[in-house]
Amino acid sequence: MDQEEAPLARTLRAAHFAATVHATHRRKGAAAEPYVNHVLEVAEILAAHGAPLVAVIAGLLHDTVEDSDADPVPVTLAALEAAFGAEVAAVVAEVSDDKSLPKEVRKGLQVRHAAGASAAAKQVKLADKISNLRTIVASPPAGWNHARRLEYVGWAGRVAAGAKGSTRGWMRPSTPPTGGRGAAGGRGCGVNPGRWPAWGIALGREERGYGLGCAASVPSDDDGTIRRAVGARRQGLW
Numbered sequence: 001m002d003q004e005e006a007p008l009a010r011t012l013r014a015a016h017f018a019a020t021v022h023a024t025h026r027r028k029g030a031a032a033e034p035y036v037n038h039v040l041e042v043a044e045i046l047a048a049h050g051a052p053l054v055a056v057i058a059g060l061l062h063d064t065v066e067d068s069d070a071d072p073v074p075v076t077l078a079a080l081e082a083a084f085g086a087e088v089a090a091v092v093a094e095v096s097d098d099k100s101l102p103k104e105v106r107k108g109l110q111v112r113h114a115a116g117a118s119a120a121a122k123q124v125k126l127a128d129k130i131s132n133l134r135t136i137v138a139s140p141p142a143g144w145n146h147a148r149r150l151e152y153v154g155w156a157g158r159v160a161a162g163a164k165g166s167t168r169g170w171m172r173p174s175t176p177p178t179g180g181r182g183a184a185g186g187r188g189c190g191v192n193p194g195r196w197p198a199w200g201i202a203l204g205r206e207e208r209g210y211g212l213g214c215a216a217s218v219p220s221d222d223d224g225t226i227r228r229a230v231g232a233r234r235q236g237l238w
Contacts, residue, residue: 007053014060014084015040021064021075029139038131039063045127055120057084058091062124066096087120094121095128107155114162122163129156 005013018039025035043059051059061084064075081089094117097106114125133156136149144152 010084011043011053011056011060014057014088015043017083018060018064021068021071025067027135027139028141029135030142031139033135033139035063035067038135041131041134042124042127045130046123051123051127052120054087054091055123057088058095058120059124059127061088061092062095062128065092066099069099091118091120091124094118095124111155111158111162114159115164117163126160126163129160132156 019036022035022039027033027035027038039060039062042062043056046056046059061080065077065080068075077089077093080092094113097110099106101109110125114122117125133153136144136152140149
């Protein structure tokens with residue numbers, strides 16, 4: 001790797017690398033967007049708020065290892081290190097899940113490891129969760145009822161709590177978009193700055209609808225989602 005490579009050239013090379021890896025990947029939402037849209041948004045969030053270049057590059061590449069495990073030629077951390085340097089590869093390693101573990105365990109580990117992550121990894125985690133939450137508002141995965149979306153918001157908040165302080169000096173609160181009318185007919189609501197500083201996304205108080213269209217009532221638990229979520233929390237999984 002050329003150590004004198006210009007920052008813009010390096011960033012675009014990482015974007016091209018990510019686009020190639022994610023060429024056949026789609027997001028889970030109803031819109032089935034190309035997955036590369038997500039990593040571009042993560043990098044944009046980081047760059048727009050002055051995150052260091054290593055975080056922006058890692059943001060573009062953060063899912064290349066985790067999501068290529070079933071591809072004919074999976075991306076490895078060694079390959080990322082050879083192409084983009086050890087610092088970027090280390091950040092990607094920090095934010096990559098071990099997909100051999102059960103999903104509930106992986107989620108719990110994200111919460112537990114967030115506080116001890118490097119500053120760049122914390123920044124990537126925050127930008128990743130912001131992007132995912134925006135997608136859940138705009139185009140939630142098929143079958144994700146209000147309770148399932150509530151579960152994700154609560155978990156993302158616990159990961160973000162572990163990343164506290166990583167945005168100091170580079171991420172500032174921005175005016176959030178309104179949530180509009182949610183699937184349950186609720187009113188849009190804005191950010192609670194004290195609870196969700198610097199997220200720049202429509203996240204309201206949990207009892208006001210969890211930032212997902214701000215439905216006025218607590219969802220039913222017909223499919224047991226809330227019971228499972230509460231049980232997992234009591235077991236310390238997340």
